[in-house]
Amino acid sequence: MDLGLASKRAVVTGASRGIGLATVRMLADEGVRVVGAARTITPELTETGAITVSADLSTAEGVTTLIDRALAELDGIDLLVNNVGAGDEMRPVGFLDTDDTEWRRTLDINLLTAVRVSRAALPSLMRHRGAMVNISSIASRMPAASPVAYSAAKAALTALGKSLAEEFGPHGVRVNTVSPGVVRTSVWETPEGFGGKVAAAAGADLDEFLQRMPEILNITTGRLLEPEEVATLVTFLLSDAACNITGADYVIDGGTMKSA
Numbered sequence: 001m002d003l004g005l006a007s008k009r010a011v012v013t014g015a016s017r018g019i020g021l022a023t024v025r026m027l028a029d030e031g032v033r034v035v036g037a038a039r040t041i042t043p044e045l046t047e048t049g050a051i052t053v054s055a056d057l058s059t060a061e062g063v064t065t066l067i068d069r070a071l072a073e074l075d076g077i078d079l080l081v082n083n084v085g086a087g088d089e090m091r092p093v094g095f096l097d098t099d100d101t102e103w104r105r106t107l108d109i110n111l112l113t114a115v116r117v118s119r120a121a122l123p124s125l126m127r128h129r130g131a132m133v134n135i136s137s138i139a140s141r142m143p144a145a146s147p148v149a150y151s152a153a154k155a156a157l158t159a160l161g162k163s164l165a166e167e168f169g170p171h172g173v174r175v176n177t178v179s180p181g182v183v184r185t186s187v188w189e190t191p192e193g194f195g196g197k198v199a200a201a202a203g204a205d206l207d208e209f210l211q212r213m214p215e216i217l218n219i220t221t222g223r224l225l226e227p228e229e230v231a232t233l234v235t236f237l238l239s240d241a242a243c244n245i246t247g248a249d250y251v252i253d254g255g256t257m258k259s260a
């Protein structure tokens with residue numbers, strides 16, 4: 001299938017590892033010129049050949065740095081992937097243990113970063129009749145007791161995607177959301193990540209906990225997702241092959257969600 005992505009120009013946030021890095025790799029393989037941003041520029045990101053921007057995207061200044069640089073380097077943006085999210089501080093706590101500081105931090109990284117990046121990139125996306133994908137989560141559709149702020153922020157991000165699709169569709173811009181289940185990234189696989197904190201709270205060994213997760217979550221396929229599987233869906237949605245798909249929220253979760 002010809003995805004029609006060659007020589008397109010993309011911005012991917014949260015590009016240094018995980019889903020963002022896999023997306024940068026896949027887009028670069030399709031001949032896309034990519035600007036990838038994160039606070040840390042990893043050797044893996046550099047190896048993709050992407051133009052890299054080091055910026056804290058939880059701040060308005062970081063977003064301005066990214067989009068100014070992308071426009072200067074690429075002379076226009078055709079594709080945008082709002083992938084930054086989760087955040088280093090995410091922890092398994094309930095509502096009464098989530099103070100305003102944690103709510104603001106969670107909303108900043110999971111919602112307002114996408115708001116600000118989209119606002120800055122949309123004039124160019126409209127000019128070039130581009131496409132955008134926002135990375136939400138199945139937590140937006142099946143919020144658990146914790147982390148409460150994350151589910152709420154992702155639900156807002158999914159709603160934002162629909163609003164943007166409605167407002168900018170008539171200007172030639174497609175906007176879709178991808179909502180993954182549990183993906184094998186540092187969010188789950190490192191002791192200091194969310195998964196490490198959940199395992200520690202349960203008094204479990206992290207590796208054993210990860211092995212048992214498909215059973216705990218009743219994942220139909222019996223395994224966690226790989227970042228590349230999410231990147232494949234994102235790449236398809238950005239491509240000409242998806243030219244009449246907009247305002248949709250695609251769940252990719254190995255069958256974790258049991259509702260139709």
Ligand SMILES: NC(=O)c1ccc[n+]([C@@H]2O[C@H](COP(=O)([O-])OP(=O)(O)OC[C@H]3O[C@@H](n4cnc5c(N)ncnc54)[C@H](OP(=O)(O)O)[C@@H]3O)[C@@H](O)[C@H]2O)c1
Binds near residue numbers: 087
């Ligand atoms: N993994 C899952 O199970 C899962 C499931 C559903 C949804 N998601 C969503 O998928 C997206 C990617 O998650 P992931 O699992 O790939 O996460 P990850 O492996 O932790 O990667 C996060 C990326 O975002 C960057 N980042 C974090 N904070 C940043 C900041 N303030 N400014 C700029 N960059 C920042 C990180 O680089 P630096 O730290 O160097 O900045 C890294 O490149 C998130 O929106 C997450 O909510 C993940």
